[in-house]
Amino acid sequence: MNTKDWLPVPVRAAGIERKLVRGETLFHLGSPTVGLYEIMHGKVRLARVDRFGREAVLYTATAGDTIAEASLFSRTYNCDAVAATSTVVRLYPKAVVLAEFSRDPEVARPFMAMLAHQIMDLRTRLELRNIRSARDRVRHYLDINVGLDGWTVELPGTLKDLAAELGLTHEVLYRTLSEMQHDGDIERLEGKIRIMRSL
Amino acid sequence: MNTKDWLPVPVRAAGIERKLVRGETLFHLGSPTVGLYEIMHGKVRLARVDRFGREAVLYTATAGDTIAEASLFSRTYNCDAVAATSTVVRLYPKAVVLAEFSRDPEVARPFMAMLAHQIMDLRTRLELRNIRSARDRVRHYLDINVGLDGWTVELPGTLKDLAAELGLTHEVLYRTLSEMQHDGDIERLEGKIRIMRSL
DNA sequence: CGGCGTTTTGAGAGAGCTCAACATCGGTGG
DNA sequence: CCACCGATGTTGAGCTCTCTCAAAACGCCG
Numbered sequence: 001m002n003t004k005d006w007l008p009v010p011v012r013a014a015g016i017e018r019k020l021v022r023g024e025t026l027f028h029l030g031s032p033t034v035g036l037y038e039i040m041h042g043k044v045r046l047a048r049v050d051r052f053g054r055e056a057v058l059y060t061a062t063a064g065d066t067i068a069e070a071s072l073f074s075r076t077y078n079c080d081a082v083a084a085t086s087t088v089v090r091l092y093p094k095a096v097v098l099a100e101f102s103r104d105p106e107v108a109r110p111f112m113a114m115l116a117h118q119i120m121d122l123r124t125r126l127e128l129r130n131i132r133s134a135r136d137r138v139r140h141y142l143d144i145n146v147g148l149d150g151w152t153v154e155l156p157g158t159l160k161d162l163a164a165e166l167g168l169t170h171e172v173l174y175r176t177l178s179e180m181q182h183d184g185d186i187e188r189l190e191g192k193i194r195i196m197r198s199l
Numbered sequence: 200m201n202t203k204d205w206l207p208v209p210v211r212a213a214g215i216e217r218k219l220v221r222g223e224t225l226f227h228l229g230s231p232t233v234g235l236y237e238i239m240h241g242k243v244r245l246a247r248v249d250r251f252g253r254e255a256v257l258y259t260a261t262a263g264d265t266i267a268e269a270s271l272f273s274r275t276y277n278c279d280a281v282a283a284t285s286t287v288v289r290l291y292p293k294a295v296v297l298a299e300f301s302r303d304p305e306v307a308r309p310f311m312a313m314l315a316h317q318i319m320d321l322r323t324r325l326e327l328r329n330i331r332s333a334r335d336r337v338r339h340y341l342d343i344n345v346g347l348d349g350w351t352v353e354l355p356g357t358l359k360d361l362a363a364e365l366g367l368t369h370e371v372l373y374r375t376l377s378e379m380q381h382d383g384d385i386e387r388l389e390g391k392i393r394i395m396r397s398l
Numbered sequence: 399c400g401g402c403g404t405t406t407t408g409a410g411a412g413a414g415c416t417c418a419a420c421a422t423c424g425g426t427g428g
Numbered sequence: 429c430c431a432c433c434g435a436t437g438t439t440g441a442g443c444t445c446t447c448t449c450a451a452a453a454c455g456c457c458g
Contacts, residue, residue, distance in 0.1 A: 046322075048343065056342040059322040070319055073312035105304040112307065113272035115314035120269055122321035123245075123258040129328040129366060132415075134446070143255040144247065158404065167328060169447060174406060331447075333414070357436065371414055373438055405454070415444075422437070428430090 003038055003066070006110035007092070011100050015090040020044075020083035027081050033071035035094040039063050042087025046079050060084065069115065072097060129167050134176045137166050142186070142195055153193045202237055202265070205309035206291070210299050214289040219243075219282035226280050232270035234293040238262050241286025245278045259283065268314065271296060328366050333375045336365050341385070341394055352392045 004012070017040070020026060026037065026044060037044075039061050046067060047055040058079055061067045071077060072094050101108040124144060131137045141162075145153045155162060163173040177193075180186045187194040202211070216239070219225060225236065225243060236243075238260050245266060246254040257278055260266045270276060271293050300307040323343060330336045340361075344352045354361060362372040376392075379385045386393040 050342045050345070050349075054342075056339055057326055058319070058343070059326050070312065070315035073308060073315065101307070102304050105301050105307065108300070108304065108307050108311065109272060112311055112314065113269065115311065115318060116269035116272065118318050119314060119321065120257070122318065122325060126321060126325055126328070127256055127258055129325070132445085140255055143249045143253075144257070146249070150249075160404065170405080171407085171448085172446060178406080331413085359436065368415060369437080370416085370439085374414095377438080399458105401458090402456090403454105404456100406452080408450080408452105410448085412445105412447080414446095416442090417440105419440085420438080423435090424433105425435105426431100426433080428432095 006114040008100055008104075008107045008110075011092055011097050014096040015092050017088060017090050020087045020089065022083055022085050022087075024083045025080065026083065026089065027068070027077045029078060029080050030076050033068070033074055033077055033094060035092050035097065036066055036068045036071055037081075038066045038090045038092070040088040040090055042089075043084035044087055044089065045082050045084045047082065048079050055080070125165075134166075134168055134172050135180065137168065138173070138176055138180065141166055142193065146195065151195050152189075153195070155191050155193065205313040207299055207303075207306045210291055210296050213295040214291050216287060216289050219286045219288065221282055221284050221286075223282045224279065225282065225288060226267070226276045228277060228279050229275050232267070232273055232276055232293060234291050234296065235265055235267045235270055236280075236288045236290055237265045239287040239289055241288075242283040243286055243288065244281050244283045246281065247278050254279070324364075333365075333367055333371050334379065336367065337372070337375055337379065340365060341392065345394065350394050351388075352394070354390050354392065 015038070018026075020042070027034070029048060041063050044061045044067060045055075045057055046059040046061065047057045049055050059067075067081060068077060101111070128137060128140055128144075131140055142153050147154060159173060159177070160170045163170040166173065168176075177186070177188065181188055184196055187196055214237070217225075219241070226233070228247060240262050243260045243266060244254075244256055245258040245260065246256045248254045258266075266280060267276060300310070327336060327339055327343075330339055341352050346353060358372060358376075359369045362369040365372065367375075376385070376387065380387055383395055386395055
C-alpha cells in the first residue's frame with residue numbers, strides 16, 4: 001500500500017509537495033484534473049456539497065492514502081477536497097503518470113495491483129460493518145488479521161483507532177475486549193492480542 | 200461499471216462461462232491463480248477459513264461484480280470463493296488479460312479507471328456506515344445519489360435491497376421513509392424519491 | 399510537576415433490532 | 429377466473445445493545 005510499491009522513480013521524482021492549512025481547498029468539483037494526490041501528513045475530506053450548502057462527506061483520507069486516482073481518467077474532479085487539519089500532500093501530475101504508463105506498460109501493473117488490493121481491503125471492511133454485534137465485529141477483525149502463527153493479531157495503532165476502524169465507540173471496544181479476556185477468549189499483550197480459543 | 204466498458208473485445212471473447220451449484224468452490228486460498236471472474240448470475244462468497252473451520256466472509260459478490268482482480272498480479276488466490284446459490288461466472292484468464300495490457304497500454308486504462316471508480320464507490324459506502332442514525336444515513340444516501348435535476352433520486356432495486364445497502368433492517372428503512380414523508384422532507388414516487396426540502 | 403491523550407469503568411437513555419402480524423402485488427397452476 | 433404462493437412492503441410492541449455523558453486512573457512528554 002506504500003507509494004513506493006507502485007510509483008516508478010520518474011513519477012515519484014515529479015511529485016510536488018504542497019502544504020494546506022485547515023479549511024483550505026485542494027480541488028473543487030468540476031475543476032480540471034491536475035493529477036492524483038498522496039497524503040503525507042494530516043487529513044483531507046472528500047465531500048460533495050448539496051444544493052442547500054451542506055456537505056456530504058464521501059471519504060476522509062489520512063496519511064498514506066492516495067486520493068483522486070480516478071482523476072487520471074477524467075477531465076474534471078467529481079468532488080471537493082478540503083484539508084480537515086493542517087496537511088501536507090504530494091501531487092503526481094496526471095500527464096507524467098499517464099506518459100509513464102504508455103511508455104512502459106509494466107509500470108502500470110504495480111499501480112493496478114495497488115488498486116485491486118485497495119478494493120479487496122475496502123470490501124472486507126464493508127463486510128465487517130454488516131455485522132451488528134460488537135463482539136462479532138471484534139471476532140471477525142481478529143479472524144481476518146491473525147498473523148502467520150494463527151493465534152496473535154498485531155494491533156496497528158491505539159485501541160481508539162481500532163474502535164474507529166471497527167465502527168464502534170472506544171468505550172464499547174474496551175468493554176468488549178475486557179469481557180472477551182474475562183471469558184478466556186483472548187489474551188491482551190503489548191500491542192497484540194492472542195486468540196485463546198474458538199471464540 | 201459494466202464489463203464491456205473496460206474489457207477489450209479480444210479478452211471478452213476469451214471469457215469462459217462456468218456454472219456452479221450452491222456450495223461449489225470456484226477457487227481456494229493458496230491455489231494458483233487462473234484469472235479474474237465476473238459474476239453473471241447468482242452469488243459468490245469470498246471467505247477465509249480460520250483455524251477452527253469457521254469461515255469469515257470477506258465479501259459477497261453478486262451479479263455484475265468482478266472478483267479476484269488482484270489475481271492478475273498474484274501467484275495464488277488469497278481467499279476461498281464458494282457459490283452461495285446456483286451461480287454462473289465468467290472467467291477471464293489472466294494470461295489473456297495481461298498479454299492484452301502489454302500489447303496495448305491503452306486497453307489497461309479503462310480497466311484502471313474501473314478499479315478507481317470502484318474504490319471511490321466503496322469508500323463512499325464505508326463513509327455512510329459511519330453515520331449512526333437511520334435518518335441521517337438515508338439523508339446522506341439521497342444527497343449522494345440525487346439525479347442531475349438535484350431533487351429526485353432513482354431507487355435501483357427494491358427497498359429491501361436499499362436497506363441492505365444502507366446497513367439497516369428493512370423495517371427501520373420503511374419507518375424512516377414514512378416519517379420523512381410525513382415531515383414533508385421527501386415525497387415517494389414509483390421507484391423514485393423526491394427531495395422536498397433541506398432535510 | 400502539570401497537561402494531554404489513552405484507557406477504563408459506571409449509569410442511563412434512545413435508537414435500531416427482533417419477532418410478529420398483516421397488506422399488497424405479481425406470477426402460477428388448477 | 430380464482431385460489432394459492434412467495435416476495436415485498438407496512439405497522440406494532442418490546443427489548444437489547446450500543447451510544448452518550450461522566451468521571452477517574454494511567455502513561456507519556458515537555
